[in-house]
Amino acid sequence: MLDNLDNKFFVNNRQNLFSEILPDSLVILFSAEQFPKNGDQYFKYRQNSDTFYYSGFKQEDTTILLYKGKNTKNFEEFAFIIEPNQKMITWIGHKYSKAEASKISGITNIEFLEKFDEIFLKLANKTQHLYYSHKCNIRGIEYSHGKFSKWFDSVKPRIENLEIFDLDPFSMNLRLVKSPIERNLMQKAIDITGKTFLEILQFVKPNVYEYQIEAEILRGFSTRRAHDYAYPTIVASGKNNNILHYNTNRNKCNAGDLLLLDFGAELEYYAADVSRTIPISGKFTSRQKEVYNAVLDVHKQIKKKIVPGNTIRQLNSEAEMLIQDALLKLKLISRYDIATQKEDNPAFKKYYMHGVSHFIGLDVHDVGGKDTILQTGMILSCEPGIYVEQEGFGIRLENDIMVADTPIDMCSNIPIEADEVEELMGDLN
Numbered sequence: 001m002l003d004n005l006d007n008k009f010f011v012n013n014r015q016n017l018f019s020e021i022l023p024d025s026l027v028i029l030f031s032a033e034q035f036p037k038n039g040d041q042y043f044k045y046r047q048n049s050d051t052f053y054y055s056g057f058k059q060e061d062t063t064i065l066l067y068k069g070k071n072t073k074n075f076e077e078f079a080f081i082i083e084p085n086q087k088m089i090t091w092i093g094h095k096y097s098k099a100e101a102s103k104i105s106g107i108t109n110i111e112f113l114e115k116f117d118e119i120f121l122k123l124a125n126k127t128q129h130l131y132y133s134h135k136c137n138i139r140g141i142e143y144s145h146g147k148f149s150k151w152f153d154s155v156k157p158r159i160e161n162l163e164i165f166d167l168d169p170f171s172m173n174l175r176l177v178k179s180p181i182e183r184n185l186m187q188k189a190i191d192i193t194g195k196t197f198l199e200i201l202q203f204v205k206p207n208v209y210e211y212q213i214e215a216e217i218l219r220g221f222s223t224r225r226a227h228d229y230a231y232p233t234i235v236a237s238g239k240n241n242n243i244l245h246y247n248t249n250r251n252k253c254n255a256g257d258l259l260l261l262d263f264g265a266e267l268e269y270y271a272a273d274v275s276r277t278i279p280i281s282g283k284f285t286s287r288q289k290e291v292y293n294a295v296l297d298v299h300k301q302i303k304k305k306i307v308p309g310n311t312i313r314q315l316n317s318e319a320e321m322l323i324q325d326a327l328l329k330l331k332l333i334s335r336y337d338i339a340t341q342k343e344d345n346p347a348f349k350k351y352y353m354h355g356v357s358h359f360i361g362l363d364v365h366d367v368g369g370k371d372t373i374l375q376t377g378m379i380l381s382c383e384p385g386i387y388v389e390q391e392g393f394g395i396r397l398e399n400d401i402m403v404a405d406t407p408i409d410m411c412s413n414i415p416i417e418a419d420e421v422e423e424l425m426g427d428l429n
Contacts, residue, residue, distance in 0.1 A: 005268055007106035009181055010056045013174065014106075017054065018068050018075055020170050025129040026120070027167060029054055029064035030148045046228075049362040050133060050171045052269050055079060055105040059096055063116055064107075067123050078119060079105055083112035117155070124159050134166040172367040176359065177377040182270060183402065186360070186379060187410055189226065189272035190400055192265040194414035196220030197276060201415070201424045206255035206280055210235040213259070214249045221265045230271035231364045234262035237280065241394035242387045244354060253280045258288060258393045264364065271364040273381050274411055275398030282425040284418055288393060291386055292418050294326040295395045298384040299416075302356055303399070306380055306407040312357050313370040319356035319384055324348045332388065351386050360400055378403040379410070 021027065032048040047058045055064050059081065067076040079102075082088075084095040098110040111119065124130070132148075178186065196217055203216050213235045221229065236246040238257040253259055257280050264272035277292065279285075284292060302319050327333045327348055337347040357380045359368035368378070379402050387394030399411035415421055 005056060005181065005185075007056060007104060009179075010054060010104075011106040013054050014066060014077065016174050017170060018066070020174070021068055021131055021165075022129050023068055024070050024127055025068045025131060026123055026127050026162075027064075027066040027068075027131045028120075029066075029133075029167075030145060031057065031060055031062040033145060033147060034060050044228075047269070048133075049175075049269065050167070053171070053175060053362060055107065057081075057096075057101070057105060058269075061113060063113065065116070065120060065123070067127070076109065076123070077107045078109045078111060079107045080111050080113045080116045083114070121155065121158060124155075124162060128161075128163060129165060130159065130162040131165045131167040131170070133168050133171070175361055175367045176372065177375055178361060178379055178402075179377075182361065183377070183379070185268050185270040186272065186400070189230070189265045189267040189270055190274070190410050191413070192221060192224040192226045192267070193263065193272040193274050194411065195224065196263075196265070197261070197274070197414055198424070200261065201278065201421065204253065204259060204278060204280060204425070205282075206253060208253050210237055210240075210249040210251050210253065213253070213261075217261075217263055224265070226265035226267055227269075228266045230264040230266040230273060234260065234275075236260040236262075239389070239392050241277070242389045244387075255281045256285070258284075258395065260394060260396055262396065262398065269362050271360055271362070271366075273360050273364050273398060273400055274414060275383055275385075275396045276414070276416065276421075277395040277397065278421055278425065283422055287391070288395075289418050291330060291388060291393075292395050292397075294330060295384055295386050295397050296416065296418070298322045298326060299382055299397045299399070302384060303382045303401055303407055303409060306357070306374065306382065306401045306403055307405060308374055308376050308403060310374045311371050312355065312359075312368075312374075312380070315357050316355045316370070320346070320348060320352070323352045323384060323386065326386065327351055330386075332386075351388060352384070353387070354383075354385070356384050357381050374403045376404050 029051045031051050034042045034045055037043045045060055061082045063080040065078040081101050082095050101110045102108055199220050214233050217233055232247040234247050235249045237251055237253040237259045240246045241258055241260040258277050259280050260277045262275040264274055301322055302315055332351055333347045341347045359366040360379045360381055379400055381398055382401050383398035385396035399409055402408040402410055
């Protein structure tokens with residue numbers, strides 16, 4: 001593929017991990033499970049982000065084993081892969097050879113999966129510490145990894161002497177600040193998303209269906225060699241604007257309504273995350289533009305604050321106060337509403353229900369928490385919104401911003417000003 005990562009990237013990631021863990025330690029990384037869709041079919045496979053980050057492997061049923069000895073310069077790396085056979089190749093397709101797995105990852109010790117237990121237990125007998133992901137998803141969506149759980153239960157009596165650590169905090173710290181290679185991939189994914197958006201501005205008109213727009217987005221991504229959507233695409237017209245994670249994408253786009261798009265390409269597993277709200281007829285009504293510009297003003301103000309030393313929690317607090325002021329000017333809430341609001345249900349929450357930012361990277365909602373101190377090179381969303389259900393529309397505007405003393409807007413080439421959007425669409429009535 002055009003944008004495949006060199007194995008030096010994965011070698012460097014493993015070296016960084018080795019520098020963080022204790023001597024006399026083992027690290028296990030299991031691949032993501034395949035999830036059944038129906039009958040004998042599976043959902044499209046997507047590798048666990050950490051497993052990819054440390055190895056480059058995209059193939060299912062792959063396990064990484066890393067050993068750091070008492071001597072901090074004593075490292076051993078193993079990868080265990082499926083042993084392909086002709087029947088498998090005929091029905092499913094190509095699987096890594098040992099040579100291919102080594103070339104992708106930079107790991108020299110490649111074995112088939114049947115050797116894993118033998119090598120693991122041999123190393124475990126001379127090791128004091130074991131690291132593995134306790135949640136399988138750093139953002140906290142917990143599920144039981146069936147294969148790992150079954151394996152771990154089988155070996156637990158033989159490794160009771162090992163001190164166990166959660167790998168997630170270590171992976172989080174390493175993945176948060178993006179290297180130049182990662183930033184370049186994310187910029188390419190954002191540029192693909194932006195070019196596709198320009199085509200969508202020409203495609204949208206009254207009476208097209210949300211699913212037709214979704215198909216055009218997929219076409220735009222695919223023809224520009226993006227590997228996938230970074231997340232399920234939101235194509236929300238009219239009252240659907242107000243459903244934050246709407247992705248039914250079946251309704252007709254009616255004249256006079258707004259269309260909220262939340263979409264992003266994925267390139268080498270790295271995500272873009274962009275939101276735009278556009279007028280289906282090519283022109284905003286005066287009220288729509290009033291609310292749009294209020295959201296855009298908040299967007300511009302918060303973007304300036306994505307600087308080293310800040311936190312997402314602080315960004316959220318500042319965004320909420322800016323939204324509150326905007327809602328007063330828009331006459332959506334009153335001073336009385338604010339004076340009588342409950343602490344756990346402030347007045348602005350009726351019109352603005354989500355946070356203004358999250359980290360972006362290998363996962364569209366990437367590693368990192370609300371109290372993580374921002375550092376140069378981290379990449380975050382900036383996505384304020386106002387959702388006016390009683391008026392039948394909502395507006396969200398989102399760009400991807402790199403933390404710096406002067407924040408870098410990676411979406412600066414994607415139109416966001418209301419007048420520019422109207423000019424590019426033309427009057428479609």
